[in-house]
Amino acid sequence: MALERNPLIAGRLEKLSALRENGVDPFPPRTPPRLPVEQVRAMGSGHGSEVSTSGRVRARREHGKTVFADLSDPTGRIQLYFNSREVSPELWRLLGHVDLGDMIWVTGTLFTTRMGELTLAVSGMTILVKAVRPMPVVKVDSSGEVHDAVSDPDLLYRHRCVDLLLNPVSRKRFEDRSRIISAVRAYLDGLGFIEVETPILQQLYGGASAEPFTTKYNFLDRECYLRIATELYLKRLLAGGFHRVYEIGKDFRNEGVDRTHSPEFTQLELYEAWSDYRGMMARFEELVVVSAEAAGKGGEVVYQGRTLRMEPPFPRIPFVDALHEKSGEKLFDFEPDRLARFAAGLGIPVESAARPALLDKLFDHFVVPGLVQPCFVTDYPAELSPLAKRNSSDPRLTERFEAFMAGIELANAFSEQNDPLLQRSILEAQAVEDGVRQGEVDEEFLYALELGMPPAGGLGLGVDRLVMILTDAGSIRDVILFPHLRREK
RNA sequence: GAGCCGCUAGCUCAGGCGGUAGAGCAUCUGACUUUUAAUCAGAGGGUCCGGGGUUCGAGUCCCCGGCGGCUCACCA
Numbered sequence: 388m389a390l391e392r393n394p395l396i397a398g399r400l401e402k403l404s405a406l407r408e409n410g411v412d413p414f415p416p417r418t419p420p421r422l423p424v425e426q427v428r429a430m431g432s433g434h435g436s437e438v439s440t441s442g443r444v445r446a447r448r449e450h451g452k453t454v455f456a457d458l459s460d461p462t463g464r465i466q467l468y469f470n471s472r473e474v475s476p477e478l479w480r481l482l483g484h485v486d487l488g489d490m491i492w493v494t495g496t497l498f499t500t501r502m503g504e505l506t507l508a509v510s511g512m513t514i515l516v517k518a519v520r521p522m523p524v525v526k527v528d529s530s531g532e533v534h535d536a537v538s539d540p541d542l543l544y545r546h547r548c549v550d551l552l553l554n555p556v557s558r559k560r561f562e563d564r565s566r567i568i569s570a571v572r573a574y575l576d577g578l579g580f581i582e583v584e585t586p587i588l589q590q591l592y593g594g595a596s597a598e599p600f601t602t603k604y605n606f607l608d609r610e611c612y613l614r615i616a617t618e619l620y621l622k623r624l625l626a627g628g629f630h631r632v633y634e635i636g637k638d639f640r641n642e643g644v645d646r647t648h649s650p651e652f653t654q655l656e657l658y659e660a661w662s663d664y665r666g667m668m669a670r671f672e673e674l675v676v677v678s679a680e681a682a683g684k685g686g687e688v689v690y691q692g693r694t695l696r697m698e699p700p701f702p703r704i705p706f707v708d709a710l711h712e713k714s715g716e717k718l719f720d721f722e723p724d725r726l727a728r729f730a731a732g733l734g735i736p737v738e739s740a741a742r743p744a745l746l747d748k749l750f751d752h753f754v755v756p757g758l759v760q761p762c763f764v765t766d767y768p769a770e771l772s773p774l775a776k777r778n779s780s781d782p783r784l785t786e787r788f789e790a791f792m793a794g795i796e797l798a799n800a801f802s803e804q805n806d807p808l809l810q811r812s813i814l815e816a817q818a819v820e821d822g823v824r825q826g827e828v829d830e831e832f833l834y835a836l837e838l839g840m841p842p843a844g845g846l847g848l849g850v851d852r853l854v855m856i857l858t859d860a861g862s863i864r865d866v867i868l869f870p871h872l873r874r875e876k
Numbered sequence: 877g878a879g880c881c882g883c884u885a886g887c888u889c890a891g892g893c894g895g896u897a898g899a900g901c902a903u904c905u906g907a908c909u910u911u912u913a914a915u916c917a918g919a920g921g922g923u924c925c926g927g928g929g930u931u932c933g934a935g936u937c938c939c940c941g942g943c944g945g946c947u948c949a950c951c952a
Contacts, residue, residue, distance in 0.1 A: 393886065394886090394903075394904095394920080394921060395886050395902075395903060395921090396886085398903065398904075446912075446913090448911050448912060448914050448915095449908085449911090449914090450908055450909065450910080450911060450914080450915090451907070451908040451909065452908080452909045453908095453909050453910070453911080454911095455910080455911050455912065455914085457912080466911090466912075468910075468911090470909065470910095471909085472909075486903095487902080498910095500910045500911075500912090501910050501911085502910070502911070502912070504910090504911090504912075506910080506911095520886090521886060521887090521902070521903080522886090522887090523886070523887040523888085523901095523902085524886090524887070524901060524902050525887085525888095525901095526901075526913040527913070528912095528913045529912080529913080532913085533913095534888080534900090534901075534913060535887060535888045535889090535900080535901055535902090535913090536887090536888075537887060537888080538887095538888075539883095539887085539888095539944085540944070540945065541883095541943070541944050541945085542887090544944090595951095595952080596951080596952045597951060597952090598950085598951075640951065641951095642950060642951040643877085643949075643950050643951065645947090645948095645950095645951095646946095648950095648951065736949070736950095741952095743952060744952070746952095747952060767952090768952095770952080771952045772952075773952080817952095872943090872944085873942090873943065873944090874943095
């Protein structure tokens with residue numbers, strides 16, 4: 388939409404050209420020396436010395452010969468006071484061209500008003516930025532109640548800058564996200580892990596079962612994929628002698644979107660030689676504690692009204708035991724046909740009547756909703772875990788766990804399968820079932836196993852979901868700055 | 877991909893059974909020298925998401941489409 392069609396914008400554009408005609412640059416290249424608002428406030432009133440700051444004009448209250456305005460920067464908010472008897476006629480005229488949302492630099496002295504508010508009596512001002520587009524005005528009354536809060540999620544997701552400016556909760560959430568990721572890095576770096584970057588653009592995808600995004604590399608005239616996981620590359624590094632490695636980066640899955648799924652999401656994967664899935668439980672517990680601290684949370688986190696106790700050790704719940712207990716049936720021992728009939732009886736779609744998929748769906752149905760407090764579900768069926776080591780006591784199961792909280796899967800980890808012959812047969816069998824990959828297996832990955840990959844534990848952790856829980860976000864879109872949306876018409 | 881709900885001024889929202897489109901904030905004009913959701917008086921501002929249909933007449937009813945939200949499906 389053309390800017391001028393909005394009368395509010397047209398009015399601002401007129402003020403902007405009026406400023407230019409008077410020789411005022413509405414977008415000057417430099418800001419005069421200034422202190423952050425927070426520091427100005429800390430000085431307090433009564434010392435009489437001149438201070439300067441800058442920020443965005445967020446409110447304006449006119450009283451004839453005086454004007455009050457609120458100025459804010461990322462560190463805080465301060466009230467400005469303009470008195471037409473005390474400022475120059477030029478400044479008073481300039482003030483008439485300042486709109487809500489404009490950024491200004493001001494200088495003056497601090498005093499306290501009758502109402503007891505610390506205020507800067509302005510004696511000098513320059514315009515730093517003329518805001519051409521008005522932003523919604525949100526008011527907060529003396530009891531702290533917010534009026535006219537912008538509630539249109541489309542507007543807030545599409546124009547995240549508006550959301551960040553208007554919603555302190557959202558702003559804090561993204562600051563916490565940054566702190567959490569920094570804390571995760573600091574924790575792993577402190578243990579001697581090295582952070583690496585592996586390919587996002589791949590000619591063969593793997594490491595998870597998900598539909599990839601497909602693209603084309605023109606130079607090679609070849610189809611390429613965006614990665615769905617980093618697993619197979621990081622394990623090559625294990626074989627290559629990087630015994631503690633991790634990567635934090637985006638994975639892409641061409642699947643549906645919901646409260647906990649985004650097509651583009653941030654995953655931490657870490658691999659640690661000479662460890663196993665039990666070692667990964669300890670890593671997970673420590674990562675959660677460190678992250679909660681980074682988000683300013685203690686041992687208890689309230690998520691969507693439920694209190695989660697973040698105090699390790701988290702209980703271990705064997706997959707099969709939980710499934711049998713919650714369903715009241717020995718489902719793991721059912722023949723595939725009987726399992727399919729049982730699932731169909733519950734209204735669970737059984738199009739892909741494969742036993743592994745059914746077990747997983749039944750687990751999601753019976754067990755996952757009840758996994759509110761942090762816990763580990765352990766010993767997943769081997770059929771669901773092609774890259775995990777078999778359980779020595781029961782080869783139908785694997786040394787694997789998934790971590791859950793608030794019914795959300797946060798992490799997946801196992802003792803990594805490093806038998807190259809067994810791994811090859813599993814992957815080849817799977818490739819036959821999976822038509823999309825047309826029988827291809829990742830030979831480079833198998834090459835690394837053949838060379839010898841140390842026994843190791845590996846952990847994949849959904850960073851967005853961890854941030855959701857620690858910042859009480861109801862949707863993954865609330866913790867992704869620019870979530871995927873359809874194009875605006 | 878399916879079902880349900882929503883879309884009205886820049887923002888938040890009203891619009892009974894189909895009969896000339898409303899409020900608060902924001903904007904503009906005027907008043908006001910310590911206000912703070914400032915106040916008071918006045919004014920302007922609309923492709924009622926888009927298209928089609930029914931009707932003398934549609935923001936309102938019907939159909940198709942767009943975008944969003946929720947739920948489901950998909951996601952080892």
